[in-house]
Amino acid sequence: MVKYARIMWRRALILLLLLLAYAGLAFPADILRWTDDKGVVHFTDNLHNIPEKFRSSVTRIKAKETPRGVEAQKPIVYDKASVPFQRRGTVVVIPATINEKATARFVVDTGASYTMISRETAKELDIDLQKTLPTIPFQTANGVILAPLVTLSVIDVGGLQVRDLTAAIHDVFPDPSVSGLLGLNFLSNFRLDIDTNSGVLHLERK
Structure with missing residues (x-):
């Protein structure tokens, strides 16, 4: 009984890992936006690319796939x-x-x-x-x-x-x-x- 439970647990764990991997492929990562001390806006998908002193002011932009028939969002125009x-x-x-x-x-x-x-x-x-x-x-x-x-x-x-x-x-x-x-x-x-x-x-x- 214990052996059977272990097998089922391993299968469930493998299935969970596969689902997480699929989710990472199917959906784009969130975009992180931050502004440096000169007022220049930067974008990245990795928090480690942002200097530590600017991480507290990071804005997370949820990544969404554009639905069919919906016009893609216009690119940001900077100042x-x-x-x-x-x-x-x-x-x-x-x-x-x-x-x-x-x-x-x-x-x-x-x-x-x-x-x-x-x-x-x-x-x-x-x-x-x-x-x-x-x-x-x-x-x-x-x-x-x-x-x-x-x-x-x-x-x-x-x-x-x-x-x-x-x-x-x-x-x-x-x-x-x-x-x-x-x-x-x-x-x-x-x-x-x-x-x-x-x-x-x-x-x-x-």
């Missing part, structure tokens, strides 16, 4: 971001994402009215350069040129987004790793603070 930058001579270059698919590296140029992207970046975004597009004149070292204008659905820098942004297509920089420049039609939406000691650009939405 602050801190992004690392690189120096290229006298200019500051930061990473960004264009149209939620193309990674880019932009020069921060507060003296430019328009944001610009290179022709190679335009091709990566599947922009038809043979199509007749509106143009705008630009003064260059070789004289005035007419640069095509396009509307980018979104540019994202560290989670900060500007949508429906007008950009000119022109190869401003000879360095192919630079995708273009961020002009005032993007930058004027934010307060900028360049931390030269740590190599970080802080942005805060106005």
